[in-house]
Amino acid sequence: MLLLAIMALLAVSTAVWRSSASRIARPAVPVAGTGPFDPAREADAIQSALLSGRFEPLPKRARNYRIGVIMKFLGNHYWQLLAAGMQSRADELGVRLDIRAPSTESDTSGQLELFEGMLYRNYDAYLVSPQTDLNLRSALLQARSRGQMVLNVNDAVLYEAEHWIGPNQYENGVRVAQHLKAIMPEGGEVAVIMGLAGSYAVINRTAGFVDTLEGSPFTVVAKEGADWDLHRALQVSSGILDRYPRLRAFYCNNDIMAFGVVEAVKRRNKLGKVLVFGTDGIPAAYDSIRRGELAGTVDSFPQETGRIAMEVAVRLLEGQKLPRVIFSPQALITRETLNRADALPRGNEAR
DSSP states (O other): OHHHHHHHHTTOOOOOOOOOOOOOOOOSSOOOOSSSOOGGGOTTOEEGGGHHHHSOOOOSSOOSOEEEEEOSOSSSHHHHHHHHHHHHHHHHHTOEEEEEOOSSTTOHHHHHHHHHHHHTTOOSEEEEOOSSSSTTHHHHHHHHHTTOEEEEESSSOOTTOSEEEEOOHHHHHHHHHHHHHHHOTTOEEEEEEEOSTTOHHHHHHHHHHHHHHTTSSEEEEEEEEOTTOHHHHHHHHHHHHHHOTTEEEEEESSHHHHHHHHHHHHHTTOBTTBEEEEEEOOHHHHHHHHTTOOOEEEEOOHHHHHHHHHHHHHHHHTTOOOOSEEEOOOEEEETTTTTOGGGSOTTOTTO
């Protein structure tokens, strides 16, 4: 019943919100992706809230731009919200969007085919959210050879992309680890449920969590992949719980997998004894926190991220020179902070 309820909740839409920037200090030596470009290491990266103060204002109505969008997957509410944010800002600016997505969150070849097909439609720019760091690289290089602008929006990293927009992925894991250290100073055994192997988000969210717990009373006893899938996460976390009966907490690379972990915890009557944290802040995660199931989620405000990405694209098309990396806001949401206006980015209090 829980799984059915979760899937139903994922179909529920949420209101548009606006949020202010929020950033924490990163440990001195973060573990980066293996490619030549790591957004977390960009010296001139800025928070999105600084765009309006540092650069020329956007025109009320942009030129008649056409922008192609390749989403990671539209069966996950996070990506639905990100696409909705792009569309709402595009409508305000008079920009025409063509939004497409593959059939699953791990359909790397299908996503590449979509991107390759869009290249011949001669859009003014492309906003892409790749499934892995490499699956869209060949299409990106084709776009570059044709003089077409490609912006990387969140999650995996296209190393040759001109710009990257999204939350600091390393900080996602840092926030959960810092919270655990604060509420559980005695430490204990913890585990990580990871998304699709090799993606920038997986590498950095996991590293932020593990690095921050280093030298503390916590021990990371397991790091296992579940490919962003709820049912796979249920299976994997069940095995971890059986092997480590004294486990205190899970950190999951997204909320969908966290729901599977919650089910595994409930089946063993350990709800409240084993804490489960997710990442993304989709509406179903907020509802789960209210019910006392999820302990928390790192909300990276996808609808706001989509709006920011569209604004950055138009600024660049209008000739503005922006830093390569624009960080969108994020915040750790727990039951204690859920309804505290001062703990949430502005405009999100009523979710």
